[in-house]
Amino acid sequence: xxxxxxxxxxxxxxxxxxxxxxxxxxxxxxxxxxxxxxxxxxxxxxxxxxxxxxxxxxxxxxxxxxxxxxxxxxxxxxxxxxxxxxxxxxxxxxx
Numbered sequence: 001x002x003x004x005x006x007x008x009x010x011x012x013x014x015x016x017x018x019x020x021x022x023x024x025x026x027x028x029x030x031x032x033x034x035x036x037x038x039x040x041x042x043x044x045x046x047x048x049x050x051x052x053x054x055x056x057x058x059x060x061x062x063x064x065x066x067x068x069x070x071x072x073x074x075x076x077x078x079x080x081x082x083x084x085x086x087x088x089x090x091x092x093x094x095x
Contacts (some may be wrong), residue, residue: 006053007036010061014045015073022069029064032056046076 018026023040026047030038034055039048047070049061058075065072 004054007050008053008058009048009050009078010058011046011048011076011078012062012065012070012072013074013076014047015071017042017045018070025068026070029068032064035061035064 018040026038026040029035029049034052035049036052037050040046041048047065049065051061062072062075
């Protein structure tokens with residue numbers, strides 16, 4: 001935790017490549033109090049936003065991005081896939 005902040009990061013895949021105008025609007029999203037950082041990967045069309053969860057939530061972030069003009073297609077999980085171990089069968093009790 002940084003100075004009473006709860007940093008959270010979300011990522012979204014965009015349906016289409018954003019226009020130059022939309023990318024300029026991203027500057028206004030960065031100015032919203034509680035938004036810490038935004039990054040855009042143009043080859044994968046993924047936007048990531050780090051924000052302070054004590055001030056904002058995921059619904060607010062997605063709304064800000066949509067209002068800026070981003071066509072969000074899906075939220076991307078930033079957690080690595082969880083490996084589920086199969087239980088090992090126990091040996092039958094001795095007779």
